[in-house]
Amino acid sequence: MKKVQVSTGKPLGRIVCPQCGNDREFIELARDVIVTTRYVQNDDGSFTPQESDSEVLGKVGLYCSQCDTDISFFHNHLMEMIF
Ligand SMILES: [Zn+2]
Numbered sequence: 001m002k003k004v005q006v007s008t009g010k011p012l013g014r015i016v017c018p019q020c021g022n023d024r025e026f027i028e029l030a031r032d033v034i035v036t037t038r039y040v041q042n043d044d045g046s047f048t049p050q051e052s053d054s055e056v057l058g059k060v061g062l063y064c065s066q067c068d069t070d071i072s073f074f075h076n077h078l079m080e081m082i083f
Helices: 073-079
Strands: 027-032 035-039 047-056 060-064
Touching: 027 073, 060 073
Parallel strands: none
Antiparallel strands: 027 060, 035 047
């Protein structure tokens, strides 16, 4: 069952930092990330990166970029709203 949302005048579903009111800039922080990069060594001894792949093993958090408040409880919302 979907919850009925009451209009507050603001656009619905926007993330707002509860600490400072910032609603523009946020930081996603991933811990324990394994980054794998494939290199090819060229004839002259230089290297060219071919592809890189990253895998997140740890917690992914979301922070306010203005005051650094941990707002990870909004992270699922952010994931759903990336277009
Ligand atoms: Zn903030």
